Amino acid sequence: MEKLTGLNKFKTAVFISGTGSNFKNLIRFSKIKKSPISINLVISNLDKAKGLIHANKFKIKKKIFNFHNIIHTENKILTLLKKEKIKFICLAGFMKILSKNFIKRFNGKIINIHPSLLPKYKGLNTHHRALINGDKFTGCTVHYVTEKLDSGKIIMQKKIKIDDKDTLISLTKKVLKQEHKLYPAAIMKIFN
Ligand code: GAR
Numbered sequence: 001m002e003k004l005t006g007l008n009k010f011k012t013a014v015f016i017s018g019t020g021s022n023f024k025n026l027i028r029f030s031k032i033k034k035s036p037i038s039i040n041l042v043i044s045n046l047d048k049a050k051g052l053i054h055a056n057k058f059k060i061k062k063k064i065f066n067f068h069n070i071i072h073t074e075n076k077i078l079t080l081l082k083k084e085k086i087k088f089i090c091l092a093g094f095m096k097i098l099s100k101n102f103i104k105r106f107n108g109k110i111i112n113i114h115p116s117l118l119p120k121y122k123g124l125n126t127h128h129r130a131l132i133n134g135d136k137f138t139g140c141t142v143h144y145v146t147e148k149l150d151s152g153k154i155i156m157q158k159k160i161k162i163d164d165k166d167t168l169i170s171l172t173k174k175v176l177k178q179e180h181k182l183y184p185a186a187i188m189k190i191f192n
Contacts, residue, residue: 009038010191013086015094016044020051021176022092022113022183027058029184036191041084043077045096067096074102081106090183091145100147110145111190113183115175117157118143122150127171130162138162138171140179142186156186 012030014023023042030039042055047064055062063080065073081089091112103110116126117139130138139159144152158178162171 010036010088011040011084011086012037012088012090013041013043013081013084014039014090014092015096016042016049016051016092017046017095018049018051018093020049020054020093022179023051024054025180026090026092026183026187027054027060029187035184035187037088037090037187041080041086043080045094051093070099071101074099078102078105089145090187092183097149098145103145103147108144111142111155111186112145112150112152113179113186114141114143114150115172115179117141117159118150118154127168127175131166131168131171135162138175140175140182142182156182156189158182 009030014026016023027039029035030037039058039060042052042060042062044052044062044064045067052062054060061084065077067073087109089106089110091110094112098110114122114126116122116130117137118141121129127138137159139157141157142155143150144155146152158181160175160178166174
């Protein structure tokens with residue numbers, strides 16, 4: 001990927017579906033001088049996604065797409081991304097699966113954060129699965145998005161200890177805290 005000087009940050013869109021704590025964290029990160037990205041757009045499949053509140057607060061353009069017709073929706077999103085000159089996409093708790101065609105159009109420019117030590121626990125309910133399996137460790141992973149779910153090349157991972165007293169709530173909180181460190185670190189790694 002080409003080098004940055006700080007003035008030419010990569011215009012980035014964040015895709016969310018929920019609370020948006022990673023979105024908020026990426027906004028904060030993007031405002032640091034050394035950050036290679038600026039957050040210019042947030043896209044959600046849900047108008048009730050709590051995380052959209054951060055778009056209002058930080059005056060970031062937001063768009064909601066219902067994804068009823070995937071092809072039609074993705075075409076509309078691609079048009080919007082082009083119009084906004086978006087060069088990079090961060091998925092942050094985005095719960096829709098993007099098509100092969102969409103991913104190809106942004107080949108190598110879409111990354112995702114996943115709450116497990118991939119390739120372990122692809123898909124949903126990762127913390128629940130780790131807890132019922134009695135795992136001693138879990139983690140989080142930032143990876144490139146490819147057409148195969150949660151299977152693209154790993155950029156960075158963080159291993160996290162599961163304590164005996166951990167619950168779904170405590171583990172979710174613990175992992176999210178590390179996600180907020182890992183996502184910016186992985187972005188720095190990509191652009192350096
Ligand atoms: C995060 O834990 C993220 O890793 C996970 O959703 C949560 C979103 O939290 N993503 C996935 O499970 C993707 N398959 P946030 O809305 O507070 O950033």
